[in-house]
Structures are given as structure tokens and as C-alpha cells.
Amino acid sequence: MRWRSGRQSSNIEDRRQLGTGAKVGGIGVIIMALIGLLMGADPMQMLGMVGKEFLGGGTQTVSSRRVAGNDEEAKFVSTILADTEDVWTPMFRQMGGRYTPPKLVLFTDQINSACGYSTAATGPFYCPGDNKVYIDLGFFNELKALGAEGDFARAYVLGHEIGHHVQNELGISQQVSSLQQRMDEANANRLSVLLELQADCYAGVWAHHAQRQRNLLEPGDLEEGLQAAASIGDDRLQRMSGRRINPDAFTHGTSAQRVQWFKTGFQSGNLKTCDTFQALK
Template sequence: MRLDDERESTNIEDVRGSGGGGRMPLRIGGIGGVVLILGALYFGVDPQIVLNLLEGGANPTENSQTVAQAPSPADDAQKQFIARVLASTEDVWTSYFSQMGKTYHAPYLVLFSGGTNSACGYAQTASGPFYCPANQKVYLDLGFFQELQNRLGAGGEFARAYVVAHEVGHHVQNQLGIMQQMNQQYGAAQQGAGSQSVRLELQADCFAGVWAKRADDAKHILENGDVESGLNAAAAVGDDRLQKETQGYAVPDSFTHGTSAQRVTWFRRGLSSGDIKQCDTFSASSL
């Protein structure tokens, strides 16, 4: 990706290595819990919603204390890259919202290591990146990118950019009132193939594609191989693929994010069109 000359976002809270303890991670028991958490592990809106349901509804906290190790030089280079990607999403969505006669309020991105408390509950590395609508922040442990590359086989800069863009896509949904409408109508815990949760996630994939298309049109940020890297990342985090890798079979009734094919399809749709009107997963008869 061509981002070396781009600005870095200042909307980053780096709490890596700050210490402080924080609430201990919740314990998850039983196959049902494992299946549910698989749906929230990668690129979710808020894995703590699932954790709270399994544990009986623990109250979220606003505390940002963290259990962490000091960042490495390699992580600092990744932080710089993430800051540039975040800045690019700010530029794209600010312009797009302006065209719609709206004002875009950019999210903050919290970098943590190990674990940290959020307004949506305890965040930990194993939960994967997620967006917390309660305080409009994205939470990311840079160690997730090693997992993405080494275990899921989805390396490359654009794969990492896709992760950030997907979470920012949830923020766009929040800003447009889509997330609130879905929660009011269907509740946050709905799951299963074709569910509103899956549609919300696939729309965030599509929004990530919209960002990439518009950013590339404006500044030619994509290089050879980037698109393939992003599509590979989308495929790597499909519910069916994750479940088959973990337990040997897929359980469609537990899907929360969509299959690999669906995630690729909707990411590609946004990437091809650059138009959020093409991302209406909620009206789509077929995903």
C-alpha cells in the first residue's frame, strides 16, 4: 500500500504497557459458548455482548486500565501504519458524509496489549478487534495481526487495513443509525445464517470496500496484490472456515458474521462500486 506520505491520525489511544490490572477475563464453558465466541472473535461489533449473555449479564465498565507489555519497535511501526489507515478512513468518510449532507464524527482507536477494560466490557487479545458503540471506539491488539497471518494465512498490509476499515465500517453504521435500528428491531444477540447480525457484519465488509475504492480513487493507495490480500483476509474470517478449522464442522445456526464466500462478495461489492447504496445487506434477498 502507498501510505508512506500520508498523514497519521491523532485519534489513537495507545494504552499498551500502561499496567493497572483491570477486570479479569470472563470464563467461557461448554461447546455452545465456544461456538458463540467464534462468531465474535474476528471483526465483531462487541464480543463482550456475547460474553455477558453467557455469564449472566455482567455490567460493562468505562475503565481503560490494561494488563499489558511494553510495545516493541515492530509494533510501533505497525502503529504508524494503522494511524495512516485510520486517517485515510477519516478523510474518505468525512467527504462521503459531507456529500450526503451529514457530519462525520471520527472514532478513536484504542491500541492495547493483553487486555483492557472498555465501555463494552473486558477486551482481550483472544477476542479479536471490535467496535464498541457505547463509547464509539475501535479496540485492537496488534498481536492479532500475527494471528491473522500465521494461523489464518492472511498476511499483507491491505489485510491489516481491511481489519481497521471493517471496524470503522461499524462506526459508520452507528453514525448512520443503522446499528441502533437493528438492535431496536431484533436485539444484539440474534445469530444464524441470514440473521440481522450477519447482515450487519457483511455491510461493514462492504463499507470497508467502499473506503478502499474511494481512497484509491483519490490517492492511488493500492498496489499490485493488495486487493487479493484484502479478499484473502475476508475469506479467512468467514464463520464457516473458522468453525471448520476449530471443530471440524460448521454450525450455520450459530453464524454471526457470514461465510467466507459472503464476506468476500460484499467486500468486493463495496470495492467495485465505492457506493454505500450497494451495501444494503438488510434488503438483500440473498447474501
């Protein structure tokens, strides 16, 4: 990706710090992960627990709230965040609205947000309660271990989380939450998956405009994004964890679905093509 010449966002909160507390040893992490899987926990979270222990992610620290000048990964996410701002702000203006960019919070190991206490095992997440995206940069090591390498693989992950913020800005998240309160668990979970797939599509929309306006992508970058989408599909993660494929336990959609919706957004650059809920109408 041609990201180094881009501006960095001012909407960064760097909360990484030393002394995040005692950690469970390697065997303990594996046991906890296996118990979690048996109890129906999200496979991505459980793989994250093991990845944090054995891949050594999230150990980089800084003392200030600004991104350190020699902190390559932090500079990368700050630059990609700025690019999403430069895409979504004019798009909202064209729709007659106003885009309020989210804050992106860098943390190490654990964090408290308006959505409660979370660990790095959760993976990157968006909290609508405070309009912030949270990420432990060690997740990029886990992403690589899952077979998704390269700058654009990481940018896709950020684009997906910003996609959730776009959903929140458009009121889609609130509509889905209201519907889920009147549904049984299976149908409510199905809506959650469709919401995640739409965020994949929105990531594609961002990438479309970033490429069109700033020629951000280099040869092979699109393939990196598609590989990232495929690598973190629910079916693949369940298979990697030794479980049978159980659609009722999906949280983000299959590898094929994630690739399909990212490609849909990338090819069209149009939010209207990202109606993953169309099948329910």
C-alpha cells in the same frame, strides 16, 4: 500499500502497558478454548486465545499515549485511520451530514471500554457506547497465521471496524438493535451477521475511494484484502476448530459472503450497494 507518505491520525489512544496480569499457561489456554467451543463460543475468539499464547502477539509496549516514532505497526494503523477519515468525512458532507471520526485505542491483552471488559481474544472490535475502535496489535500475528498476510489484509480489518462506526453514525446500528429486541435469538443473530457483512462492504467502499483519490493500493493488495475476508469467514473458522458447519452459530458470515460484500463495496464505491438487509424487505 503506499501508506508511508500518508498523514497519521490524531485520534489514537495508546493504552498499551506492562504488567497486564497473570496469564494462563499454554495447556490451560487450549483447555479453556476447547470448553468454550463446546459451549458454543465464537470460534474467532477461541482461536484468538490460542493465537495469543503461541504466536506471542501484543507484547509491544509504550509508556505514553502518543504513537512511538519507531513503532511500525502503530504508525500503520494510525495512517490507515487517517485515510478512513479522509474518505468518510467528505462522503458524509456530500450526503448532507457530518462525520465524527472514532478514536482508535491500542491495548495489550485486556481493556475496559463502555462495552465492558474485553481481552485480546475478542479480536478487534468497535464499541458504539464510546465510539471507539479497540485493537491489540498482536491480532495481526493471528491474522497472518490464518493465511491473511500483507498490509492490505490488516487495512481491511481496520476498514471493517470503521465500517461499524459508519453504521453507528448513520443510525443503522440502532435500528438493527431495536429490531433484535423484538425477535427470537435465531433471527436476531441473522441480523447481526447482515450488519457484519455490511461493515465488510463499507470497508470496500473506503478502499475504493482511497485508491481512486490517493492511489493507495499496489499490485496484489486487493487480493490480500480478499484473502483476509475469506480467512475469517465463520464456516472456515468452524472447520478449522474441528466443528461441523453450523449457520445458526455464525457471527460474521461465510468466507464467500465476506468476499462478496467487500468486492461489492470496492467495485462500486457507493454506500447504496451495501444494503445487505435487502433480502429481508
